[in-house]
Amino acid sequence: MHLPFWLTTALLFPVLLYQGKQARRTTPRLPEAGGSPSGQYGEGTPARRILVIGESTAASVGVETHNQGLASQLARQVYERTGHTIAWHTFGINGIRLGALIRELETAELPAADVVLLSMGVNDTTGFTPRFRFRRQLRALRQLLASRYPGPVLLLSVPPMHLFTALPSPLRHVMGWRARQLDKLYIRLAQQFPKDFKHLKYPVVTDPALLASDGYHPGKQGYQYIAEALADKAIPEQLFSSESQAN
Template structure:
């Protein structure tokens, strides 16, 4: 309630600040490089990276420095990876879901998701966002065979250097509200792993030059956290498998 009241009272200032940020913030491209392929050695693992500009590698020059490239480097020594990146600048949850038909009948074991910043800026209500997120996860399981969905929390937007106050505080509160809904969803949904905040954005060296996206070091920490979640899932699955007599 307090967040809604403050946002309403500050609406003219927040609108002006939002327009100003869009005008002065450098517009970085998505990282260059392939968005699908096969790499690595070992048991096969089919991997999908799905979501927004952070997942698409905005903030670094090459996909090898982005989340997907760093994740491949973490997992390739242990798996033959058949992987796909489906992520785009500006996509919110609804737009991400609308892109799933591009996958056709492709099957994946693991999906790593980065969704939420554009829902914060677009003021998607948390309850509606959580319902749509649950639908997306169900579609990934039903249509694409995903057994593990690794959920990335919405980053701490109150720490984004590109954002002035009070816009920074307001968006940070919005991110917290979505993350609360995401934590509840993850607890209720089988086959989900919610990452802890994967990098401390109060370290300016982890941010891209635009002050809004993760840089190469942050992507490495993010990928390491996601890879650890995937390894824990596979170890737990192995432990549950009965031994052959």
């Protein structure tokens, strides 16, 4: 137990409860994106297949179609930089927590993939999922995916919620504190089990021009910005070799 965090949360609980209700009431709830959840850049057999799973970011909330979302934009960045054909697929549910996502994945029909990126943590932050449970669920997720996706699951760090200006203070600072706790758990897992997990730093998105109308989720330019920052880190280095870029 992280005693300072829980003491602070307990002391501020009436304020946090009020601000949380106000934020839910006043913040527009954007829908999940439409269109096909999969696609491909380039012709022929893909050199790499990218799968993004998770919460609202994986559901491409903030844009109209999945083609504008994170999985597609990440695939496009890799394709443009390397010239290799890249396929993508995204599976996300807005508002979901990790435990519920695992239950959905148990029956979901997902395509083959070489790279699996998990975008989670915001709803487990706001829902105060205990860290021991979150860790246990991450291990369960890795075990569930192991037979189909042998490589490490890429853990996209929990967004820095203390910078979410759509949330009032002190709510956003407490949420940011909790988000950092879960992200540190990601980092420790990646250090302890490098064959199972790899941590990717979430690029800070503070420019209002990069955000959707709710001031909370990335917009079209925001997803492009995140994809640009992640492309070199998410894909195996051999695709970015000088020989690949020369083709």
